[in-house]
Structures are given as structure tokens and as C-alpha cells.
Amino acid sequence: MKRSFPWKRAALALFVSALVVAGCAKKQTVKSEGAPGAPGVASAPAPGAGGVTETPVQETPSSPVAASPAGSPPAEPTVLAAKAAEAGVAVTEEKPSRFEDVRFDFDKAVLRDDGRKACQVVAGYLGKNPRAKLLIEGHCDERGTAEYNLALGERRATAVMTYLVSLGVPKAALSAVSFGKEKPLDPGHDEGAWAKNRRAHFILK
Amino acid sequence: MKRSPAHIFRQASTAAAGAFLLALCLFPSPAFPVLYIDINAPDAKRMPIAVADFAVDPGDPSLSRGIPKILSDDLALTDLFELIPPTAHMETVAAAHFSGKPLSFPGWKMIGAEAVVIGNVSARGDRLSVEMRLYDATQGTLLVGKRYTGTPTQLRSIVHRFANEIVYTFTGVRGVFGTEIAFSARSGKSTGKEIYIVGMDGQDLRKVTDNRSFNLFPRWSPDGQWLAYTSYRAGAPNIYLRNVSTGAEKEVVRFGGSKAPGGFSPDGVWLYAGVSEAGNSDIYRVRVVGGAEEKVVEGWGLEVSPSPSPDGRRIAFVSDRGGSPQVYVKTIGVAGETRISNGTGYATSPSWSPAEDRIAYTARSGGRFIVATVASDGTGTREIASAPDGDCEDPSFSPDGRSLVYTYRKSGYSALKIISSDGRRQRTLVSGLGDAGSPAWSPGR
Numbered sequence: 001m002k003r004s005f006p007w008k009r010a011a012l013a014l015f016v017s018a019l020v021v022a023g024c025a026k027k028q029t030v031k032s033e034g035a036p037g038a039p040g041v042a043s044a045p046a047p048g049a050g051g052v053t054e055t056p057v058q059e060t061p062s063s064p065v066a067a068s069p070a071g072s073p074p075a076e077p078t079v080l081a082a083k084a085a086e087a088g089v090a091v092t093e094e095k096p097s098r099f100e101d102v103r104f105d106f107d108k109a110v111l112r113d114d115g116r117k118a119c120q121v122v123a124g125y126l127g128k129n130p131r132a133k134l135l136i137e138g139h140c141d142e143r144g145t146a147e148y149n150l151a152l153g154e155r156r157a158t159a160v161m162t163y164l165v166s167l168g169v170p171k172a173a174l175s176a177v178s179f180g181k182e183k184p185l186d187p188g189h190d191e192g193a194w195a196k197n198r199r200a201h202f203i204l205k
Numbered sequence: 206m207k208r209s210p211a212h213i214f215r216q217a218s219t220a221a222a223g224a225f226l227l228a229l230c231l232f233p234s235p236a237f238p239v240l241y242i243d244i245n246a247p248d249a250k251r252m253p254i255a256v257a258d259f260a261v262d263p264g265d266p267s268l269s270r271g272i273p274k275i276l277s278d279d280l281a282l283t284d285l286f287e288l289i290p291p292t293a294h295m296e297t298v299a300a301a302h303f304s305g306k307p308l309s310f311p312g313w314k315m316i317g318a319e320a321v322v323i324g325n326v327s328a329r330g331d332r333l334s335v336e337m338r339l340y341d342a343t344q345g346t347l348l349v350g351k352r353y354t355g356t357p358t359q360l361r362s363i364v365h366r367f368a369n370e371i372v373y374t375f376t377g378v379r380g381v382f383g384t385e386i387a388f389s390a391r392s393g394k395s396t397g398k399e400i401y402i403v404g405m406d407g408q409d410l411r412k413v414t415d416n417r418s419f420n421l422f423p424r425w426s427p428d429g430q431w432l433a434y435t436s437y438r439a440g441a442p443n444i445y446l447r448n449v450s451t452g453a454e455k456e457v458v459r460f461g462g463s464k465a466p467g468g469f470s471p472d473g474v475w476l477y478a479g480v481s482e483a484g485n486s487d488i489y490r491v492r493v494v495g496g497a498e499e500k501v502v503e504g505w506g507l508e509v510s511p512s513p514s515p516d517g518r519r520i521a522f523v524s525d526r527g528g529s530p531q532v533y534v535k536t537i538g539v540a541g542e543t544r545i546s547n548g549t550g551y552a553t554s555p556s557w558s559p560a561e562d563r564i565a566y567t568a569r570s571g572g573r574f575i576v577a578t579v580a581s582d583g584t585g586t587r588e589i590a591s592a593p594d595g596d597c598e599d600p601s602f603s604p605d606g607r608s609l610v611y612t613y614r615k616s617g618y619s620a621l622k623i624i625s626s627d628g629r630r631q632r633t634l635v636s637g638l639g640d641a642g643s644p645a646w647s648p649g650r
Contacts, residue, residue: 090440177440178481
């Protein structure tokens with residue numbers, strides 16, 4: 001019998017071979033699409049070489065990226081800036097006090113006997129000087145998280161304020177601020193230093 | 206035509222063979238991209254990639270190797286790639302390769318590259334144009350190509366963007382190049398602390414505040430445009446919101462005593478903060494526009510450090526209501542909180558992962574501080590960063606959840622370090638600034 005070229009079989013074999021090559025390979029081709037992972041950017045697909053879809057894209061970074069503020073200082077009027085700087089420097093400096101610090105145990109805001117005695121001295125002075133105003137600073141040692149220590153320092157300052165009020169000092173004469181662990185009295189890294197830093201500090205205004 | 210049995214058999218067997226092969230090939234082939242890197246595989250093979258010298262016309266010839274170096278340095282930070290050194294490269298890339306001329310892929314494969322990056326730069330005065338393409342060298346196909354235009358100062362940012370595309374192409378997760386870390390540190394010999402920003406690659410370190418008081422706790426808005434932070438510049442700890450580009454500032458949270466910002470809600474509407482009133486700190490949230498406040502968590506303990514979940518429905522926070530500071534999780538608007546730290550010692554500074562339902566925090570272990578992660582239901586605690594002779598504290602997740610920045614401290618010395626979220630690799634980000642701490646990783650760019 002005359003044999004014609006086995007077109008069907010050849011076509012089938014070719015088709016299957018193509019599938020084998022395309023599918024069985026460990027790796028599959030990826031169509032590069034629009035702009036994966038770049039939200040909000042328009043893309044225009046353009047035909048590229050070899051029939052592969054390419055998407056060159058015009059992307060313009062939206063803002064002065066990573067621009068260093070050097071040369072563009074924050075917009076603050078000069079006078080206010082100077083005042084703020086003064087207050088700023090003042091707030092970081094340890095101000096000497098005529099009163100002894102109130103000391104606290106680790107992680108505690110409870111007054112001990114020595115703390116109560118120190119407060120009584122302060123209350124006595126304020127009783128004799130009724131126009132005086134007193135700032136109570138709360139402080140912590142360097143250990144532990146700064147935010148927690150900020151709150152603990154405020155609790156210590158408030159505990160002292162409450163006790164002074166209970167001794168008859170008018171509340172209006174008192175104010176409190178916490179410095180957390182930012183302003184240690186003793187820069188050391190041992191229990192001796194830490195004990196000194198867990199304190200309330202009195203500043204006459 | 207009459208069909209003989211032999212003929213029928215041959216046709217049937219061919220068809221059967223074809224069908225069998227077809228079935229074999231269709232199952233199971235996942236529709237993953239080529240060269241897929243499984244970032245969760247414990248010993249994933251690194252992708253060998255070559256970044257060719259760029260074609261430059263016109264422009265400074267040093268850009269030809271200079272730009273690939275920026276890109277290669279970025280890719281090297283991920284530990285996903287093996288960079289084929291430029292000395293091995295054989296083909297010179299020219300402008301023609303960007304207008305139809307194919308690369309000689311066999312040459313690249315021969316030196317071991319499975320992926321190739323080529324680039325074309327045009328730098329004219331104040332305009333910079335960079336086209337970059339990532340090719341699969343094995344298949345000879347383009348995986349991703351981008352053309353960027355900008356000013357010369359935006360060059361690094363442009364390269365970071367394409368590096369993020371490369372990481373996305375291979376892992377399905379966008380890279381974090383170009384993101385930044387804000388932190389607080391002592392400025393020179395001053396007793397005060399200022400807010401700083403540094404690129405996640407350690408470049409572009411710059412000071413944000415300059416008021417010589419204490420500037421603490423920088424926290425990014427979800428759009429990356431604003432930093433909330435506490436400043437003592439008016440004499441007491443107030444919270445300010447600062448636009449990072451313009452420097453414009455406003456005070457938010459106009460009530461209470463000591464206050465520290467936590468995170469923002471993901472829609473940018475609320476800022477969460479710990480605020481002390483009458484010596485007791487509770488968690489509030491405040492509308493960034495308008496300042497209206499809501500109390501979110503209260504209690505007789507000290508509640509601080511709120512960190513919202515990625516969907517904004519829950520917050521992690523710290524409370525010492527149990528006697529020592531521990532980490533809790535609460536659903537906003539639903540009564541009750543769940544402790545997720547183990548209840549002993551000390552646990553603070555929660556940071557919620559953007560990528561999975563885990564929270565990083567600082568824990569006390571063996572007499573020092575370490576960084577650990579835990580699932581949001583309190584199970585599966587894992588130690589991530591610890592040092593035998595120092596403290597590891599204040600973790601903050603990268604926007605892809607794959608890294609953490611934290612503070613390392615050892616009697617007077619401090620540094621910021623970046624560690625992979627599995628704890629296996631780490632590097633120093635910033636050192637040499639006094640008392641560096643409270644780092645916060647910016648959102649994705």
C-alpha cells in the first residue's frame with residue numbers, strides 16, 4: 001500500500017514533544033506582566049525581541065527621595081528656635097538641689113522610711129516659705145525599656161507629690177515631671193550607681 | 206479506508222503514549238515563576254546572579270561599575286543570592302541590548318549565572334534615566350524590566366527600587382531596600398539625645414532634630430511621611446508629629462503628663478500612645494487630625510508601648526499589673542487582655558510583625574535582656590537575639606517581616622543591629638553614636 005507521510009502521527013508526536021519540553025522541564029517560563037510589586041505605577045507593554053513580552057516602564061520617584069535635610073532645615077522662626085534650644089539644654093542638665101533625693105527600690109514607686117524623712121524636710125521648708133514652688137523630678141536607673149521607665153519615673157514623682165500634700169503642702173505649689181532613665185545622676189553601671197539613680201529630685205523654681 | 210489491526214494499534218498506542226506524557230507533564234506542575242526561591246526552606250540554595258557592567262551614554266564612566274555595585278551590595282544583604290564576580294563576566298553590555306539585540310546567554314550560563322541583570326544609564330545634567338532588566342539566563346527570558354527617570358541624587362533610590370523588584374520576582378515578597386530606620390542617640394558630647402534616620406544599608410545617616418533636649422521614641426506613620434516622637438524641648442515630655450521631608454511639626458496629644466508614642470493605626474488615622482495621668486500610665490489613641498482622644502487600655506498598673514497589629518484590630522502593649530512588666534494583647538473595643546509573655550521576669554517593647562501573627566519583644570533571661578518572638582496567642586516563644594555579655598533590646602520589624610532591628614548595649618557601648626527573623630544572620634547597622642536606642646523601621650517604599 002502506498003504510504004503517505006504520517007502527518008497525523010507526526011503532528012501528534014510534535015505536539016506531545018512540545019508539551020514534554022514545556023511542561024516537564026523543572027522550570028516554566030514566566031510572562032512578565034505589568035508592574036508586579038510596584039503598586040500604583042502604570043505600565044505599557046511593548047513588543048520585545050524574540051516575541052517575549054517586555055514592559056519597560058517610566059517610573060519617576062514621587063518625592064525628593066532620601067533627600068538629606070542638610071540645606072533644608074525645619075521651618076522654625078529663629079526666636080522660637082533659640083528659646084527652645086535654651087530650654088532644651090537646660091532640661092538635660094542636672095540642677096543641684098538644697099534637698100536630698102528620695103530613693104526607691106528597683107521597679108518600685110513606694111516611699112521608704114528614708115524617703116519619707118526627706119519629704120518631711122521639704123515640707124518643713126515649704127511651710128516656712130509659702131510662696132515657693134517646687135518641681136519634683138522622677139528618675140529611674142538605666143536598666144529596662146525607656147518607655148516603661150518614663151512611666152515609672154512619673155509614678156515616683158507623683159508618689160512623692162501625694163505624700164507632700166498629705167503633709168500639708170498645697171498642691172498648687174507642686175509640679176512633677178519624669179525623666180525616665182534619661183538623666184542618671186551617676187553614670188556608672190553597677191548597683192551603687194543604679195541605687196542613686198532611682199530617685200525623686202527636688203528643684204525649687 | 207479499511208484499517209488493519211496493526212494500523213489501529215499503532216494509532217492507539219501513539220495516542221496513549223501522547224496522553225500519558227501529557228498527563229505526566231500537567232500534574233503536578235505548580236505555576237511558580239522560574240527560579241523560585243523558597244525563602245522558608247532551611248538551607249535554600251542561593252541564586253547565582255550576575256550584575257553586568259552598565260552601558261553608560263552619556264554619563265560618568267564610573268557609573269558603569271558603580272551602579273552594579275550598589276545593586277550587588279543590596280542583593281548581598283539578603284543572603285538569597287550568590288553574586289558572580291565581575292571579573293568572570295565575558296560579555297559587554299551595550300545600548301543595542303536594550304533595543305532588540307539578545308544577550309549571549311550561553312556565555313552567562315557558562316560562568317555559572319542563572320540570572321543576569323543588565324542596565325543602560327543616561328545622565329544628562331539634571332536628568333538621570335536608568336533602564337534595568339532581569340533575565341533568566343537558563344531560559345533566556347526577560348523576567349522584569351523597568352525604566353526609571355529622576356535626578357542624579359535619586360540614583361541610589363532608583364537602584365533600591367529595582368533590587369526590590371528582583372527580590373519580589375524570585376520570592377513573591379517585595380524587598381525592603383530604600384527603607385530607613387529612625388532612632389534616638391546622643392549627639393556628640395551633648396547630654397541630650399536627638400532623633401536620627403539611617404538607611405537600612407547603613408548609608409545616609411542624618412540628624413532629624415536639633416534642639417539639644419531629650420528626643421525619644423521615634424515612630425513612623427504608615428505612609429512613611431511622618432515621625433511621631435517625644436521631646437523635652439519645652440521642658441517636659443510632649444509628643445510631636447514631624448513631617449520628615451518638610452520638617453513641619455505639630456503637637457498631638459494635648460493632655461496628661463509623661464507621654465510616649467506607640468504605633469499608628471494602619472489607616473494612619475490614629476496614633477496610639479502611653480500617657481500618664483496622676484502618675485498612672487494608660488494606653489490612649491489620638492486622632493492625628495484634630496487630636497480627639499480615646500482611652501484604649503486602662504488599669505491600675507503602668508500601661509505603655511502600644512503596638513497595633515497589621516490589620517489594626519488588636520494591639521500588643523506592656524503592663525505591670527501582674528507585678529512586673531509583661532506583654533499583653535487586646536482586641537480594640539473588646540473587654541479583656543491576654544498576657545502573651547510568660548509572666549516571669551520582665552517583658553517589654555512589643556513589635557508586631559507585618560508578615561505573620563507573631564510579636565517581637567524584649568525579655569529578661571539569665572540576668573540580661575534578649576529579643577524574642579512569640580505568636581499572638583502566647584505560644585511558640587523563640588529566642589532571636591542574645592549576647593553573652595550584653596543586652597539586646599527594643600526590636601522593630603522590617604516591613605517584609607523578614608528582619609528585625611534592635612539595640613545592643615554593653616556597659617556604655619551601644620549599637621543598632623539587624624538580624625534575620627529566624628535569628629541566623631545579623632550585621633551591625635550603626636555604631637559609634639552614644640546611647641543609641643529605640644529604633645523604628647520605616648514602612649515599605
